[in-house]
Amino acid sequence: MAIISLRQLLDHAAEHDYGLPAFNVNNMEQVKAIMEAASAVDAPVILQGSAGARSYAGEPFLRHLVLAAVEMYPHIPICMHQDHGASPAVCIRAIQSGFSSVMMDGSLLEDMKTPASYEYNVETTRKVADMAHACGVSVEGELGCLGSLETGMAGEEDGHGAAGELDHSQLLTDPDEAADFVKKTNVDALAIAIGTSHGAYKFTRKPTGKVLRIDRVKEIHARIPNVHLVMHGSSSVPEDWTAMINEFGGDIGQTYGVPVEEIVEGIRHGVRKVNIDTDLRIASYGAMRKFMAEDRKNFDPRKVYKEAQKAMTSICAARYEAFGAAGQASQIKVIGLEDMNKRYSKGELDPVVT
Numbered sequence: 001m002a003i004i005s006l007r008q009l010l011d012h013a014a015e016h017d018y019g020l021p022a023f024n025v026n027n028m029e030q031v032k033a034i035m036e037a038a039s040a041v042d043a044p045v046i047l048q049g050s051a052g053a054r055s056y057a058g059e060p061f062l063r064h065l066v067l068a069a070v071e072m073y074p075h076i077p078i079c080m081h082q083d084h085g086a087s088p089a090v091c092i093r094a095i096q097s098g099f100s101s102v103m104m105d106g107s108l109l110e111d112m113k114t115p116a117s118y119e120y121n122v123e124t125t126r127k128v129a130d131m132a133h134a135c136g137v138s139v140e141g142e143l144g145c146l147g148s149l150e151t152g153m154a155g156e157e158d159g160h161g162a163a164g165e166l167d168h169s170q171l172l173t174d175p176d177e178a179a180d181f182v183k184k185t186n187v188d189a190l191a192i193a194i195g196t197s198h199g200a201y202k203f204t205r206k207p208t209g210k211v212l213r214i215d216r217v218k219e220i221h222a223r224i225p226n227v228h229l230v231m232h233g234s235s236s237v238p239e240d241w242t243a244m245i246n247e248f249g250g251d252i253g254q255t256y257g258v259p260v261e262e263i264v265e266g267i268r269h270g271v272r273k274v275n276i277d278t279d280l281r282i283a284s285y286g287a288m289r290k291f292m293a294e295d296r297k298n299f300d301p302r303k304v305y306k307e308a309q310k311a312m313t314s315i316c317a318a319r320y321e322a323f324g325a326a327g328q329a330s331q332i333k334v335i336g337l338e339d340m341n342k343r344y345s346k347g348e349l350d351p352v353v354t
């Protein structure tokens, strides 16, 4: 099996009514954990690398980690996706590096902090879609800014995301604007703002429909039923793992993530890609703290990393199962990027927006 485009994966997911977690990767342990889970449950994979991942691992390491996964797990289709591209230049470099999918996040200016105008977002995203599709590569756009509907604060926690307070119209994607945006940009997938944010501190209590607007997902899906929707900031922040971090010397405050059942409801209404990073950080961190506290004589870091990997694998497998992606990998025959380009050229993949 080879590298697959995001578009082909999401088309398959839409046809068979399931969703795909897109896990962020920075190192070998994360890649192996995801691949072990996917292989065990026969799920297709989206591995995504952020700008933070590239500066942590370096572009060649990131690329070769994914290529190693393709070689080690030939039965699993893998999409190599660039998370939150800040500019067309960043996206082009990712395509050059072999990514089969890129996100152009034109909801923010290139500083990744200042909310951009709608016109800027359309123009930059359209530019990237034209270039990417010429290479058979898929494009995810974003409309609306991630942030908390509880506080009105934008989600700056992990170094990117708008800064300061935003009004509700910026924190919630408008269905009609979404239709116009997709028509003008030709994106393959659209990230929407519905009250989720990156990182561990998303909600101060179990989220109700007022602060986690799954009803808005339904409205957007009703308006553009043929467009693949993406939920960012969708870690569930499992309480057992945050408790473990705290039991072994950590200090994670009381917090709530996006409940898995709410994501599944989103998947019933057009969500096809679900971004998850924090859950793997939390699970691996909890497992490492526990192991190091309990085996104080150990000095072999591989034993610690193995525990981290096991913890992440269990989260990944649970998400593949819950989102309905288990059993789907073997059903997919990869279409090469050359052929994807031909499909774009013929207009076969143009968005259907009425």
Ligand SMILES: O=C(COP(=O)(O)O)[C@@H](O)[C@H](O)[C@H](O)COP(=O)(O)O
Pocket: 024, 050, 051, 052, 053, 083, 084, 158, 159, 160, 197, 198, 199, 200, 231, 232, 233, 234, 235, 236, 275, 276, 277, 278, 279
């Ligand atoms: O939505 C995302 C993760 O959501 P999460 O925090 O897991 O709820 C990703 O798209 C983020 O972009 C990613 O976590 C950012 O990572 P770094 O920039 O810190 O590498």
